[in-house]
Amino acid sequence: EVELVESGGDLVQPGRSLRLSCAASGFTLSNHAMHWVRQVPGKGLEWVSSISWNSENIDYADFAKGRFTISRDNAKNSLFLEMNSLRREDTALYYCARDRYNSGWRWFDPWGQGTLVTVSS
Amino acid sequence: DIQMTQSPSSLSASVGDTVTITCRASRFINTYLNWYQQKPGKAPKLLIYLASTLQGGVPSRFSGSGSGTDFSLTITTLQPEDFATYFCQQSYMTPLTFGPGTKVDSK
Numbered sequence: 001e002v003e004l005v006e007s008g009g010d011l012v013q014p015g016r017s018l019r020l021s022c023a024a025s026g027f028t029l030s031n032h033a034m035h036w037v038r039q040v041p042g043k044g045l046e047w048v049s050s051i052s053w054n055s056e057n058i059d060y061a062d063f064a065k066g067r068f069t070i071s072r073d074n075a076k077n078s079l080f081l082e083m084n085s086l087r088r089e090d091t092a093l094y095y096c097a098r099d100r101y102n103s104g105w106r107w108f109d110p111w112g113q114g115t116l117v118t119v120s121s
Numbered sequence: 122d123i124q125m126t127q128s129p130s131s132l133s134a135s136v137g138d139t140v141t142i143t144c145r146a147s148r149f150i151n152t153y154l155n156w157y158q159q160k161p162g163k164a165p166k167l168l169i170y171l172a173s174t175l176q177g178g179v180p181s182r183f184s185g186s187g188s189g190t191d192f193s194l195t196i197t198t199l200q201p202e203d204f205a206t207y208f209c210q211q212s213y214m215t216p217l218t219f220g221p222g223t224k225v226d227s228k
Contacts (some may be wrong), residue, residue: 035217045157045165045208047217059215093162106212107155109176111164 002026002110004096004103009115018088021113022079022096030054030074033099035108036081038117040093048094049081053102063089086119123147123211127220133228138199142223144192144209152188153213160205160224168207169194199225 002012008020013024036048049060049070069082079096093116098105124147134140144154152172157165167176169185172192182197196203204227209220 039122041221044221045210046218047215047219050215050217061216100170105168105215105217106153106159107167107210108165109170113164 002098003097004008004110004112005095006094006112006115008119009094011120012086013119013121014086014088014119016119017059017082017084018086019119020094020096020117021084022081022112024077024079024098027098029077029079031102033057033101033105034070034072034079035097035099035105036070036079037095037097037108037111038090039095039114040092046092049077049107050099052104057103057106078112083117086117088119090121091117122189122216123150123214123218125209125211125218125220127207127209127223128180129223130221131224133226134199135228136199136201140196140199140203140225142194142207142209142225144187144194144220146192146211146213147188149189150211150213153211154185154187155210155212156183156185156194157208157210158205159202164221165208197214214216 003025037052051070056101060103071080093114093115154172156169159165173185206222207226
């Protein structure tokens with residue numbers, strides 16, 4: 001069964017850092033591009049970042065550029081999101097999601113259950 | 122950035138009804154339009170990709186159409202498990218963007 005499990009979400013103070021992880025199972029991670037998408041509970045969905053199968057192509061939303069870093073370790077079936085200089089408006093549930101293809105962003109399927117990041121003093 | 126809008130923002134329907142949700146892109150996106158269903162407390166689930174292709178395992182009562190800037194998601198013979206929020210998403214260019222969602226609830 002294909003499964004994505006996020007972890008690393010926490011309550012952190014503004015300006016601090018956090019590293020999210022996404023453990024993939026049931027498929028070969030290196031065959032797929034991967035994404036991070038966030039959602040303020042009860043609100044809409046917001047794309048954060050995407051990474052190709054070999055990490056050669058990476059894209060970020062404007063709010064993530066310069067603060068967030070997406071990475072992956074195919075050998076360990078893991079996806080990561082390093083978040084620095086966190087702001088209150090980064091508070092959200094962060095989902096990882098698989099792309100259909102190994103590069104070029106197309107659609108998200110499946111999604112993990114999400115990990116909650118709360119930025120507050 | 123490509124802005125996605127959806128209408129209506131919410132609707133009330135009964136089991137057995139046919140429901141149509143529309144999604145509009147602020148510029149041409151060809152057929153790079155996907156639809157997701159999200160239930161409370163759950164992750165979104167892919168229903169349709171490339172505007173009209175049904176994801177495996179999704180019931181055939183769901184269908185999608187459109188190209189260019191105007192798209193629609195239709196649910197025929199609404200079932201109790203279809204009460205949820207539906208989001209469209211464009212993958213034509215980054216930043217990838219979602220519509221604000223349409224909540225379908227029980228009348």
